[in-house]
Structures are given as C-alpha cells and as structure tokens.
Amino acid sequence: xxxxxxxxxxxxxxxxxxxxxxxxxxxxxxxxxxxxxxxxxxxxxxxxxxxxxxxxxxxxxxxxxxxxxxxxxxxxxxxxxxxxxxxxxxxxxxxxxxxxxxxxxxxxxxxxxxxxxxxxxxxxxxxxxxxxxxxxxxxxxxxxxxxxxxxxxxxxxxxxxxxxxxxxxxxxxxxxxxxxxxxxxxxxxxxxxxxxxxxxxxxxxxxxxxxxxxxxxxxxxxxxxxxxxxxxxxxxxxxxxxxxxxxxxxxxxxxxxxxxxxxxxxxxxxxxxxxxxxxxxxxxxxxxxxxxxxxxxxxxxxxxxxxxxxxxxxxxxxxxxxxxxxxxxxxxxxxxxxxxxxxxx
Numbered sequence: 644x645x646x647x648x649x650x651x652x653x654x655x656x657x658x659x660x661x662x663x664x665x666x667x668x669x670x671x672x673x674x675x676x677x678x679x680x681x682x683x684x685x686x687x688x689x690x691x692x693x694x695x696x697x698x699x700x701x702x703x704x705x706x707x708x709x710x711x712x713x714x715x716x717x718x719x720x721x722x723x724x725x726x727x728x729x730x731x732x733x734x735x736x737x738x739x740x741x742x743x744x745x746x747x748x749x750x751x752x753x754x755x756x757x758x759x760x761x762x763x764x765x766x767x768x769x770x771x772x773x774x775x776x777x778x779x780x781x782x783x784x785x786x787x788x789x790x791x792x793x794x795x796x797x798x799x800x801x802x803x804x805x806x807x808x809x810x811x812x813x814x815x816x817x818x819x820x821x822x823x824x825x826x827x828x829x830x831x832x833x834x835x836x837x838x839x840x841x842x843x844x845x846x847x848x849x850x851x852x853x854x855x856x857x858x859x860x861x862x863x864x865x866x867x868x869x870x871x872x873x874x875x876x877x878x879x880x881x882x883x884x885x886x887x888x889x890x891x892x893x894x895x896x897x898x899x900x901x902x903x904x905x906x907x908x909x910x911x912x913x914x915x916x917x918x919x920x921x922x923x924x925x926x927x928x929x930x931x932x933x934x935x936x937x938x939x940x941x942x943x944x945x946x947x948x949x950x951x952x953x954x955x956x957x958x959x960x961x962x963x964x965x966x967x968x969x970x971x972x973x974x975x976x977x978x979x980x981x982x983x984x985x986x987x988x
Contacts, residue, residue, distance in 0.1 A: 673933070673934060675973075676920075676921070676934060676937045676938060676941065679941055680937065680940060680944065683941060683944050684944060686948070687944065687945075687948030687951070687952075690948075691948070691951045691952055694948055694951055699947060701825075702947065703943050703944065704829065705832065705898075706943060706946075707940075707943045708830070708833050708835060708894055709734075709894050709898060709907060710907075710914070710917075710939065710943075711839075711840070712835070712839055712890055712891040713730050713731060713734060713887075713891045713907065713910050713914050714914040714918065714935060714939055715887050715932070715935075716730045716733075716887035716888045717730055717884070717914040717915060717918055718843065718923065718932065719843070719847070719856055719880050719884055720787060720881065720884050721930070722847070722856050722857065722860045722924075722927055722929075722930050723860045723880050724926060724927030725780065725791075726787050726788050727787070727881065727884050728788065728791040728794075728795045729791045729794040729795040729798060730888050730891075730910075730911065730914060731795075731906075731907045731908055731910050732795050732904070733769060733772050733794070733798060733885055733892070734769075734888040734891040734892035734895060734906075734907065735902065735903070735907070736768065736801070736802055736892070736904075737766075737769040737888060737889040737892035737893065738765065738896045738902040739802060740764050740765050740768045741761040741762060741892065741893055741896055741902075742761070742814070743811070744757070745757055745758065745761045746811065748760065748761075750814070750815075751813055752815070753815050755817070757815075758815070761893075762893055765889045766886060767889075768889060769885045769886050769887075769888050770885055770886045771885070772798070772888070773882040773883065773884050773886060773888070774878065774881070774882040776791065776794055776881045776884075776885065777879065777880060777881030777882050780881060781873070781875075781877035781878045782878075799904060806904060810902065811902045811903070812901035814896075818897050818900065819897065819900040821897045822894070832894050835890070836894075839887065840932055840936050844933060846883075852876065852879060855873075855876045856880060857928055857929070858871060859871075859873055859877065859880075859927070862928075891907075912963060912964075915967075916942070917935055917942055918930065918935055918938075919967065920938035920941065920942070920970050921934040921936075921937065921938035922934045922938075923935065946959060949962070
C-alpha cells in the first residue's frame with residue numbers, strides 16, 4: 644500500500660533499499676557517482692599496477708584545477724537555463740592580459756607587486772567580459788548560446804590578432820613555482836580550485852543570489868512576477884562566470900608558464916559533460932556544486948587511467964562523447980523513476 648502523497652507503490656530492492664525513493668532525493672546522484680568512481684578506480688587499479696599510487700593521484704591533482712575552475716564558470720549559467728560557450732577564450736584573454744602586465748613591469752625580473760597588479764588586471768577583465776555578456780543576455784534578450792558564441796569568436800579573433808597565434812612567455816621564476824608548488828603535498832592550484840568550489844557551494848546553497856539562480860533556471864517568468872529582478876540576477880550570473888574564467892586563466896598561466904589563445908580549447912566540451920554527469924539539469928533549475936566536483940574527479944580518473952594504459956588520445960575524445968550520450972540516457976531513466984508510475988499510462 645502506498646503512503647499518502649506518493650504516486651503509487653514504491654520499488655524496493657532486496658535488503659529493504661528503496662531505490663525509487665533514493666533517486667527521488669538528491670542523495671541518489673551522490674550514490675550513483677560514488678559507485679561509478681569506485682568502479683573506475685577498481686578497473687584501472689586492476690589493469691595497471693601503477694595507477695593506485697601517490698604519484699598518480701598527485702598528478703591528477705595537478706591536472707584537474709584549470710578544468711575544474713572552468714567547469715565552475717560553466718555551472719551557474721547552465722543552472723540559470725543558459726550557457727557560456729566563451730569560458731575557455733575568456734580565460735585565455737585574461738591570462739594574456741596578466742602576461743602583458745607582467746611583461747611591461749619587468750618580465751622575468753618582475754616582483755610580487757607586479758604579479759599582484761597582473762592578477763588584479765586579469766580579474767577585472769574577466770569580470771568586465773562576463774558583465775557585458777550578462778547585460779546583453781538580460782537587457783537585450785538575446786539567447787545566451789548566441790551571445791556566448793559571438794563572444795567566443797570575438798575573443799578568439801582578438802587574441803589571435805594580438806599574439807599572431809604565438810605564445811607569450813618569460814615570467815618571473817616564482818610564477819612557475821606557484822603553478823607547480825605544493826602545500827603539505829597538495830598542489831597549490833588544486834587548493835585554489837577547492838576554494839572556488841567551496842565559494843560556489845556557499846553561494847548556491849546559502850546566499851539569496853543562489854536561490855534566485857535556481858528560480859530563474861526553473862521558470863524565469865514566474866520568478867519575475869514574484870518580485871525578483873531577473874535582469875540583475877542574469878547579469879550577476881555571467882559576471883561571476885567571467886570572474887571564474889579569469890581565475891582559470893591565471894592558473895593556466897602559472898601551470899604552463901606561458902599563455903596562448905588556444906590553451907584549454909578542448910576543455911569546453913568536458914566542462915559541459917562534467918556538469919551533466921554531475922546531475923545538473925541542462926534546462927536549468929537543478930544542480931549541486933559537490934556532485935559536479937565528484938563528476939570532475941571521475942573524468943580525471945578516467946583520463947589518467949587511459950594515459951597510463953597508453954590509449955590513443957582520439958579514443959579518449961570518443962569516450963567523452965559516448966559518456967555524454969550515456970549521461971543523457973541515464974538522466975532520462977532517473978527522471979522517470981523520480982516522477983513515479985503514471986496512473987494514466
């Protein structure tokens with residue numbers, strides 16, 4: 644007999660585990676991602692003995708931050724029902740701005756004060772790029788995909804024109820040390836990523852703006868009629884996304900010790916994949932930072948495992964695409980389970 648308010652009898656697995664009820668809660672996504680993480684760890688640990696080692700996990704922690712921060716920059720636009728296709732090129736332009744400031748203030752001889760100015764300039768530029776994008780989305784009413792696509796093309800063209808397709812390098816030694824240094828054995832860039840993820844978690848879970856982001860993603864018209872300034876919310880969403888892109892750009896500068904317009908170009912697909920794998924609704928209104936971080940860990944584990952196995956890079960790219968298809972199908976199944984049986988069917 645079903646409980647009051649339920650949609651019908653509940654499917655219970657052997658041992659008394661209510662799978663349908665679990666999937667109807669947010670905890671179901673964490674359970675599914677946790678099982679997937681354990682599965683890939685066991686698979687690669689069994690196929691290559693070098694995988695389950697401290698060196699491998701530290702290498703993952705070094706590789707993950709720039710992708711993770713770019714994924715956070717993609718997360719809140721998707722939660723609002725939009726998209727930011729310009730995340731990688733926004734990060735590169737901000738990295739170029741920081742590089743130019745460092746070059747003009749002494750290049751290899753520049754000090755920490757110069758780096759602080761370069762960091763401030765990169766953050767200001769990223770914030771400005773995101774703000775102008777948000778203004779167009781919010782006040783002009785253009786679709787976020789079209790706006791961000793236009794920005795992606797524009798920023799790439801400007802970057803290629805200014806650098807003539809080349810790299811900018813020649814930074815002080817401490818810049819590379821920041822990108823490759825550790826704190827208690829933990830890579831410094833990874834600590835920056837964790838700090839950004841905690842910030843996003845608090846913003847979305849505790850701040851009024853986070854609640855407004857979910858409301859806008861669920862139903863922007865109803866949110867507007869409820870008294871929320873949706874234009875202001877949309878502008879802030881893309882402003883914060885641009886700020887996060889700037890942080891990613893500076894991290895890439897310290898990691899690669901050079902800046903180029905094409906750095907991280909392949910990350911765009913993976914940021915979207917990580918969001919969807921982490922349970923973010925592609926139409927907006929639902930998603931959690933913690934589950935997206937867990938999805939990033941899974942993708943990094945798969946990437947590192949394939950590298951250790953000597954797999955072809957094209958095979959890894961094909962795997963990302965197939966992963967996205969599997970995620971979409973799995974999400975459809977989970978949503979059907981959450982909705983419960985349809986009495987009219």
